[in-house]
Amino acid sequence: MAAKQSLLCLFGGKSTEYKVSLMSASHVIPALDPQKYDVHLVGITENGKWYAYSGSLDAIADDTWHTHPQWLRRAVLSASFGDKTLYVESDTKNTFTPISIDVAVPVLHGANGEDGTVQGLLSLSGIPYVGPHCTASAVAMDKMFTRLILSHYNIPQVKTAYLFRSQIENDPETALDTAERVDAYPLFVKPANAGSSIGVSKASNREELRIALRTAASFDTKVLVEECIFGKEIECAVLGNENPTPSVPGEINPGSDFYDYDTKYITDTSEGFIPARIPKETAEQVQMYAKKIFEVLGCKGLSRVDFFVEDGSGRIIFNEINTLPGFTQISMYPKLWNYMGKPAQLLLDELIAYAYKANADV
Ligand SMILES: Nc1ncnc2c1ncn2[C@@H]1O[C@H](COP(=O)(O)OP(=O)(O)O)[C@@H](O)[C@H]1O
Ligand SMILES: [Mg+2]
Structure with a gap:
């Protein structure tokens, strides 16, 4: 049997979306095939401190993981090019033990995780990683830069x-x-x-x-x-590097005034429809735009591209792109691929394979 891959999984992060990352990580970690990967978990606190974590999944889900010192060891990722090494504080706390890393899965959302910062560090270390690289991550995180670039490509957008x-x-x-x-x-x-x-x-x-x-x-x-656009919220998952594949579009009906934080993660009013309840030609156009947006921004691996389809006119309007979209129980990205015949474990295997390929192509 081939040797297992040494996989670094990052969760948490100094971001307003710290808690969303914990929810995503609770679904990603159990879906990483233990036959293929030796998983090294590193939790990043809300203050941005890195710890190798050896505790339970439940403590990640309920955000108590950082309160158990016996499960935490300080961790440092080497930025020395080609090192591909995570240094973890030893039990005696006097030395750091090197752990060689083959590939990384950053399960991080928002600032200091999805915005090119962690991507830059992983690139420096020479570790292949899931998701877009530094520039695409930074641009896609910034709604102003994204829109200015996409207007050059005549992608329809809100005023x-x-x-x-x-x-x-x-x-x-x-x-x-x-x-x-x-x-x-x-x-x-x-x-x-x-x-x-x-x-x-x-x-x-x-x-x-x-x-x-x-x-x-x-x-x-x-x-x-x-x-304000009055219409349906449509999300399209994209997977791949060059010539990526768009999923069938899905639809979110927030069941509230708009799709705010509470509607997303706390109350249970939102409803999802896969596939979206839109005409076939509209769905095909959404896929075409999603793929084009992924390509022009230079994304790698994955992204979820979100649109509105306006009531009445049926006009498709780009809203935003997420380069490390949510992977929670209610998240569209894994749900759309599950519908397309790729359950989470297979989806992660493919994302990891794309990570190696994108790294080799650089
Ligand atoms: N121009 C708009 N017209 C109508 N609804 C909008 C508009 N912009 C945002 N929304 C609502 O607000 C939600 C969050 O906005 P969004 O731009 O997607 O930000 P975020 O990156 O925080 O998800 C959307 O899912 C949608 O429900
Ligand atoms: Mg959004």
Whole structure:
């Protein structure tokens, strides 16, 4: 039998989506085939500290993993090119033991994990890893940069104004005037870099807009103000490197005012439909756009590309791309591939194979 691959699985992270990562990791870790992989878990605390973790899965799910010192050893990933080594503090705490790593699976969402930072470190170390590399991750995390690039490729998008924290703080009335020129109320306001709907608001008048701008600006220096689209939320999973494969599109019906954090992870009102309840030609066009967006941003391995299909007109409108999409029980990415005949274990095997291939192609 071939030797097992030494796999580094990262979870947690210094991000507003730390808890979402714990939910994703609780589903990814048990789906990694123990016959193929020697899994080395490294948990990153909300403060950004790295620990090799030898405890239970339950303690990851309930966020107590970092409270058990007997399961934690400080861990450092070497940035020395080609080292491919994780150094883990020994039991006596005087020395660090090297662990050779073949491949990494970053189960991280948002800042300091999905935004090119960890990707840069893994690239420096020479470790192949699942998901897009540094530049694509950083660009896709930033909704402003993503939109500016995609407008060059004529991808249909929502009408958007870009505002900066300094304008919002120093000249709020002008910022509000600029925002109001986007469209009639309601308007959507969001930070350029965020996820899981954190910092996203729907404003129905100038006073709500004022609060929404301040909220979004507390998460990022750049803020997007968008026309509100009334329609279906459609998500398409993409898998591969060059010439990637789009899944059938899925549909989310939040069952609330919009798909906010609570609707996503706390209440149970949202409903998913696989495949999406849209005409066949619309589904094919969504797949075509999803693949094109993945390619022009230079993604690798996986991404989930999200759209609206407007009521009435049937217009397809790009909303955002997630390069390390959620892998929780309710997440569309694993569900869509499961529907396409790839259950989580097989999907992870393929993602890992794409990681080696993308690394070899660099
Ligand atoms: N322009 C818009 N029109 C209508 N709904 C929107 C708009 N922008 C965001 N939303 C709603 O807010 C949710 C979160 O916004 P999104 O841009 O996807 O941010 P995040 O990266 O946090 O998921 C969407 O799933 C959708 O329900
Ligand atoms: Mg979203």
